[in-house]
Structures are given as structure tokens and as C-alpha cells.
Amino acid sequence: MQTLLNDLKREFERFLKSKGNKITKSRFDIIDMIASYGTHFEIEDLVRWISSQNKNIASRSTIYRTVKLLQDFGVVREVIKLNNRTIYEFVVGKQHHEHLICINCGKIIEFYKQEIETLQDQVCEEHGFTPVNHRLEIFGICSECKGKTYENRME
DSSP: OHHHHHHHHHHHHHHHHHHTOOOOHHHHHHHHHHHHHOSOBOHHHHHHHHHHHOTTSOOHHHHHHHHHHHHHHTSEEEEEEETTEEEEEEOTTOOOOEEEEETTTOOEEEEOOHHHHHHHHHHHHHTTOOOOOOOOEEEEOOHHHHHHHHHHHHO
């Protein structure tokens, strides 16, 4: 993973230069922190976690700006918008996947089904449409919450 991150940082540096943005140590430290966070995140949760790890890495505004730049660069992806919350994920080293989101507890389950990808490709072809990106989010109740809801009804 470290080699992948080093390559990513070199590409990100070129990206920043091409856009006329500053190249700072903080931005590259934030990449390391996001990579080690290991799960989906809201930016505010990421800010709190980074601050708890090392208060000197970056300010809140630098973290927000860097996440936006990483999103423009294509390595951070907005995956879910739900109830005024925006959830992101770091996609480096991950294959494309979709999400099941529990509307009760917020649990996010990643899944991949080739049949879904094939169907989407067929639909695009039928309509002469060239896809650039897509995401599939299925909102519902996870098995743990469904079990709790059922148990609560029994009481």
C-alpha cells in the first residue's frame, strides 16, 4: 500500500501544480491519515480523528479543502447523501463497488455484483450512452436493526 500511496502523492503533486494550488506537507499528511482511517467518513468526523491523532497536521479548513481537492483528483469519492450528511470514501486500491445503507443505524455495507455492472453497460449501450461514472445506493434496514425492531415489537 505504501508504494501505491507514494505513486498517488506524486500524481497528486502534478495535479496540484496543474491547477495552480499550493503543494504543502499538510496535504500529503492528510492523504496518509485518510488512507489509515480505513472506513467511510464524514469530513467533520475525519477532522476530529486527525486532531486526536496529531493536532499539528492541519487546520479544519485545510482538511476540508484537501478532501475537496482529493475528490476533484478522483481518489476520494462522495458515496452517500443522507439527511444532510455527506459520506465519503478513499477509493485508492479498491475495486468499484456499490453500497447498502441502513437508515436506522447508518451501517454501510459494500458489495459488488458483476450482473449489475453488465446490466448497466447493456442499458447504456441500448441508449447510445457513454457512462463516465455511476454509483448505486440501496437504502433499507440492516439485518441487525431488523432483528432489534422485531424483538422490540415482541416485548
